[in-house]
Amino acid sequence: MTVVTPGEHIHFSRDEFAARRARTLAEMQRRGLSTLLMFRQESMYWLTGYDTFGYVYFQCLVLTDDGRMVLLTRAPDRLQARFTSIVEDIRIWVDGPDASPAQDLRDILRELGRAGTTLGVEWEAYGLTARNGQRLSAALDGFATLDDASDLISRLRVVKSAAELEYVRRAAALADDALDAAELATAPGAFEGDILADMQSAVFTGGGDDPANEYIIGSGPGALMCRYFTGRRHLDADDQLTLEFAGAYRHYHACLMRTFLVGHADPRLIDMHAACTDALLAAEAALRPGDPVGAAFDAHARTLDARGLREHRLNACGYSLGTTYAPNWMDWPMLYAGQALEAQPGMVFFIHIIVFDATNGLAMTLGRTSLVTERGSESLSRGSIELVQK
Amino acid sequence: MTVVTPGEHIHFSRDEFAARRARTLAEMQRRGLSTLLMFRQESMYWLTGYDTFGYVYFQCLVLTDDGRMVLLTRAPDRLQARFTSIVEDIRIWVDGPDASPAQDLRDILRELGRAGTTLGVEWEAYGLTARNGQRLSAALDGFATLDDASDLISRLRVVKSAAELEYVRRAAALADDALDAAELATAPGAFEGDILADMQSAVFTGGGDDPANEYIIGSGPGALMCRYFTGRRHLDADDQLTLEFAGAYRHYHACLMRTFLVGHADPRLIDMHAACTDALLAAEAALRPGDPVGAAFDAHARTLDARGLREHRLNACGYSLGTTYAPNWMDWPMLYAGQALEAQPGMVFFIHIIVFDATNGLAMTLGRTSLVTERGSESLSRGSIELVQK
Known part of the structure; x- marks a missing residue:
């Protein structure tokens, strides 16, 4: 032995x-x-x-x-x-x-x-x-x-070394594997627990770790939540499914967020997805070395507010990622108004765009993880940000 | 919507x-x-x-x-x-x-x-x-x-209601499902990550939750750990695999612990398993309404010490289980010497027997969850506590 x-x-x-x-x-x-x-x-x-x-x-x-x-x-x-x-x-x-x-x-x-x-x-x-x-x-x-x-x-810790970035990239690949698994498993009538099992399996079989907090999964009214809650359901014939999850490798996290549509798609959700796409790209473009990281929040907020979505967005749109331990994969600092820390090459941020219209029960989200580089930022995800409709 | x-x-x-x-x-x-x-x-x-x-x-x-x-x-x-x-x-x-x-x-x-x-x-x-x-x-x-x-x-919270005990029993059934999945997946050369994926999938597909801390998995020298650590490996031809895990349902936990042997079995491990079995049964027998719950620890310690395993055991042998949140599924109180809380019907305890011989690199563990009843305690696991050899 x-x-x-x-x-x-x-x-x-x-x-x-x-x-x-x-x-x-x-x-x-x-x-x-x-x-x-x-x-x-x-x-x-x-x-x-x-x-x-x-x-x-x-x-x-x-x-x-x-x-x-x-x-x-x-x-x-x-x-x-x-x-x-x-x-x-x-x-x-x-x-x-x-x-x-x-x-x-x-x-x-x-x-x-x-x-x-x-x-x-x-x-x-x-x-x-x-x-x-x-x-x-x-x-x-x-x-x-x-x-x-x-x-x-x-x-x-907030600036990663070359050795750390290798693990971050492995984590990002595992997150993409989980995204693929989720897309494959999502269908009218599918059980949320089966989707969760396939996503987590993609990470474990790839040598990854548990995330530092639970994956967020919710459909129907649960699609408007951005925390895990117990009690899984089957998807309706027409439904929305919100997923926020991480690949974790050597405890380094890389996150993704999506809302999939199932069955008939409400046109308002398609508009909301377009707004989320614009806001994500604007926030990513604002993540530049030398600029305060709060600029990414401002860019996201400006984009959504111009689309009349101000009351449906949150007060933060992401955070740094690293080797956090349970109960929290959200590392320091958070992206909110006035966050003055200067972006530097080697920093890694998850930017999530979340639009919840509680009055009408509509949810749309879009998020991915980016690395700050010498010239701007680079998405670490190979996954498409197109709207997924099943 | x-x-x-x-x-x-x-x-x-x-x-x-x-x-x-x-x-x-x-x-x-x-x-x-x-x-x-x-x-x-x-x-x-x-x-x-x-x-x-x-x-x-x-x-x-x-x-x-x-x-x-x-x-x-x-x-x-x-x-x-x-x-x-x-x-x-x-x-x-x-x-x-x-x-x-x-x-x-x-x-x-x-x-x-x-x-x-x-x-x-x-x-x-x-x-x-x-x-x-x-x-x-x-x-x-x-x-x-x-x-x-x-x-x-x-x-x-430490005494569960009838409605809570229904969830506890669902959690215990999910833990047994995970145990079955683990036993099936364990073999010489198997990848720990695949075993973990099958175990967690059994819980998620059964409608269960993430555990409040990671499942513990380790083989080779890692079999002597009783915490999760990153970095999965393939099992050797002759190996030992330690697993400590929970079924979680509506956030209620029911835990199990096992060390499986793969390939050639060191006779000392077979002796250690016999000692663990005796200690587990002695501790369960000592979990009686009206007695201090620390009596379960004492019974476990007496049994192992009589077998000359005193230096290889821990200072605690379990804890209450309930609806704990990350980062910890260990609820109050812990089972250690002098724990004076009186056992009452409706309490739920995970008793784990852990024997780690670091000098010789030998690990053996055995644990399951019991409910305190009017007359004594009842194991909530349908799983066998016989030694698993693959």
């Missing part, structure tokens, strides 16, 4: 991890942080390869300004960390009525000589609930100064 | 929701709370049917002691809340650089006459990150007294 070798299941070279660590240390120095306390799993994955959903309980990766890393987690993740990451120093806290991992963390920080220094903390993390945050604050009260560093690694 | 009717997609009767609300109000009164601020999606789903992953951003369901409910969420969830829940009063906060939903929440609470009262808060919620928790504390500082009420609804 095969024994677990440390770091045997990492997906980037040790050189790439070293470069990421160097960039992180430089940014910590710039911000005057002696230490970074990571609670975002995406940060841990990016920095070390550590791949788990163990962040559902208290878990922290510590990086000190001399480059040392210590992971504090529970026993089920000891081997997982050894297998999937380059972290060597793994400490375990034990479940029990009196467990206090925040105090265990303070003891580790004391051992590392961090008393009296300024620590950066990823407070914005699903893995650090408000209650655990309060316990952490209490444990470190008087021990060190705490600065919010939730954005530190997110800002480094 | 079909227009969205309020509450048209709820999965329990309005009478059942009314009874749940009455129990919640009684418990709030007992604790001296004027209001409950819910941030746990499972609480919102249980109390109102509201079904979304919109909790990835700031979102709160308010319940006042006169039974009034107000939901504060983002625009993408306005229709979702109308469609899936019985909540009528839905307020929206708007994305933007200056958005401050915690202050919007305070304004709502002032409007509801809650100033100067004691509010119960679900601080322990993935949807309420530590940073949003800090913002909430700041917004409510001096406005009201805040009590931790994270456990209030979890303690009510």
